Amino acid sequence: MKTLKPHHHQLSTFIFILLFPFLKSQTARQQNNTGYTCPNNNNNNNNTYPCQTYVYYKATPPNYLDLATISDLFQLSRLMISKPSNISSPSSPLLPNQPLLIPLTCSCNFINTTFGSISYSNITYTIKPNDTFFLVSTINFQNLTTYPSVQVVNPNLVATNLSIGDNAVFPIFCKCPDKTKTNSSFMISYVVQPHDNVSSIASMFGTSEKSIVDVNGERLYDYDTIFVPVTELPVLKQPSTIVPSPAPRGNSDDGDDDDDKSGIVKGLAIGLGILGFLLILVIVFWFYREVLFKKEKKGKGLYFGDKGYKGNDEKKKKMDVNFMANVSDCLDKYRVFGFDELVEATDGFDERFLIQGSVYKGEIDGQVYAIKKMKWNAYEELKILQKVNHGNLVKLEGFCIEPEESNCYLVYEYVENGSLYSWLHEDKNEKLNWVTRLRIAVDIANGLLYIHEHTRPKVVHKDIKSSNILLDSNMRAKIANFGLAKSGINAITMHIVGTQGYISPEYLADGIVSTKMDVFSFGIVLLELISGKEVIDEEGNVLWASAIKTFEVKNEQEKARRLKEWLDRTMLKETCSMESLMGVLHVAIACLNRDPSKRPSIIDIVYSLSKCEEAGFELSDDGFGSERLVAR
Structure with missing residues (x-):
């Protein structure tokens, strides 16, 4: 993990000062806003948490002018945004200020005894150079959250001393509809703009002024988040072309439109001027870093870290040439740990610190890590890991080379709640409910969507299974163990590796490597989530x-009847949506088609599962859906 050096802070401060006149008015009231408390929920029929909610977001230059980057920001698929946003082509570029509706899951989250519970959607963001809580809240997330709230929900992070690669939770403000006070199906989180009033907002979303006032009060404050109740999602007006044709001047009665266009041109000119100046600053900063600090890099513990540097140890010359060539690209991206640091963290790799297989738990500088011990062939895994960065993938923090025993150590973030396998198949006092299981399925699918569709070349994991799915403190899923992963698809191999019970038929028979083998394995994980059964029973089936x-x-x-008999007995003790269960079962069976070409794409899977998740939250006025599975 890289820590921001003083010159990083200076550049960040300078940019903040430069942008301050433009941002000051946007945050005047928000400085004391630490979020929206959850309503008193003594009557469970009043407010249903969690729930499906949406946020109104606009495409903005220079970084957020396509659905790929926006979907990565909100940890969703492009299709999940394009559908409610009335966009026919998810891969097309967006225009500045093009409106979007982004679906999120709104939850009631307990913070501490001081703040109680806050209503928000949990979005994990990885800190990048020059990021601050303030800038990410106001620029990236467009004031859908506030930096005081970010500080509240991240008590372990110091806002003035952020490190590149830190994962911070950005609480996107949301609210679930109160079924006793409104007939609304959804709440849309909307940031009030200076030209807005209650009437214009109601007209924009096709709802009544009274419903907005009932939820938010009569006064609106600029750049505050309000919640717009709607019975159905509005159909956003999207441009039909990428570059709209200018309207003829001189014969129009809409003089205000001309003024608006003139203002837009002036605003763009100012914005481009600022961006140009910032670009010059970035170039100067890069030159300063690369040229003046180049000597600093030389002579460091290239493979051992500062604490583990061995000077002119002759054994370094005998190191695998391929490994050296590959890790050289990683030096600026990952922390290079010293071997003595790892030994101290694990008490000499004592079995007491063993998590699973060859993975150990260790604490270094107050941070807990998962340390994976490997042989020299780790460069393939490193090569893939340096290309991926997503909230639903376990993050690589650094590595260490120990040539004396020809070992490589990959140091990962530590994921607190262990593997999905342990929650499904081992004795635990607490069991997973259906809402949590479905959320886990969506998380896994989003992680696969990222490696299948957002990496070039595409990455095939090749070992998707419940023991390689880890759950963090919020029970959100992360895909782990890229040791068998393959960069590139449609290859054929004679070396068949994997876990029995999860391997796709075409890979087992012919060695065909494609993203559809991950889809097959994911279908089996869905069956585990539904049934709680092992992938191979005691009789070998x-x-x-x-x-x-x-x-x-x-x-x-008949299929529904059989599903009730096949379900994990734990879920018979709760009320589950049969529509949701059947939907996930259909996805799982489709994933298991023997013909890989007939299996659904991961994009279709993410969309289908998100609809299943939505069905799980669609409750009637009495608090129960029209088709429920209840324990008898």
């Missing part, structure tokens, strides 16, 4: 074959 045989009937009522 594989779970996916049993599922296909059980649910090959065409009659949906």
Whole structure:
């Protein structure tokens, strides 16, 4: 993990001073805003948390003019944003200020005894050079959260001493509709603009002024987040072309439009001037860093870190040439740990610190890590890991080379709640409910979507299984262990590796490597989430074959009856949405098609699962859906 050096802070401060006149008016009232407390929920029918909610967001230059970057920011797929936003082509570029509706899950989150519980959607953001809580809140997230709130929900991070690579939770303000006071299906989080009033906002979203006032009060404050209740999502007006044709001048009655266009041109000119100046600053900063600090890099513990540097140890000359070539690209991206640091953190790799396999838990400088011990062939995993960065993938923090025993150590973030396998198949006092299981499924699918669609070349994980899915403190899923991953698709190999019960038929028979093998394995994980069963039973029967045989009937009522018998017994103790359960089952069975070309793409899977998740939250006025599975 890289810590911001003094010149990083100076540049960040300078940029803040430069932008301060433009941002000051946007945050005057927000400085004391630490979030929106959850309503008193003594009656569970009043407010249903968690719930499906949306935020109104605008495409902005220079970084957020395409759905790929915006979807990465909110940890969603492009399709999940394009559908509610009325955008027909998710891959097309966006125009500045083009409106979007972004779906999120709103939860009631307990902070501490001082602040109580706050209503927000949990978005994890990785700190980049020159980031501050203030700038990310106001620029990246467009005031949908505030920096005081970010400080409250990240008590372990010091706002004035952020490190590059830190993961911070940005609480996106949201609210679930109160079923006793409104007939609304959704709440849309909207940031008030200076030209807004209650009437214009109501007209924009197709709702009544009274409903907005009932939820937010009569007074609106610029750049505050308000919540707009709607019975159905508005159809956003999207441009039909990338570059709109200018309207003829001189014969129009809309003089205000001409003034607006003139203001837009002036605003763009000012913005481009600022961006140009910032670009010059960045170039100067880069030159300063690369040229003046180049000597500083030389002679450092290249493979051992500062504490583990061994001087002119002759064994370094015998190191694997391929490994040296690959890790040389990683030096600026990851921390190079000293071997003695790892030894001290794990008490000499004592079994007491062993998590699973060859992964150890260790604390270095007050930070807990997962330390994976490997041989020299780790360069393939390093090569892939340096290309990926997503909230649903376990993050690589650094590495260490120890040539004496020809070992490599990969140092990952420590994920607190262990593997999904342990929650499903080992004895635990607490069991996963259906809402949590479905959220985990969506998280895994989003992680796969990222490596399948947002990396070039595409990455195939090749070992998706419940023991490689880790759950953080908020029970959000992260895909781990890229030791078998392959960069590039549609390859053929004679070396078949993987875990029995998860391996796709075409890979097992012909060695065909493609993203559809991950889809097959993911289908099996979905079956585990639904049934709680092991992938291979005591008699050697594989779970996916049993599922296909059980649910090959065409009659949906019979299929639903069999599903009730097949469910994890834990879930029979709760009220579950049958529509949601059946939806996930259909996705799982589709993933298991023996013909890989007939399996759904990961984009389709993410969309289908998000609809299943939405179905799980769609409750009628009495608090129960029209089709529920209740324990008898």
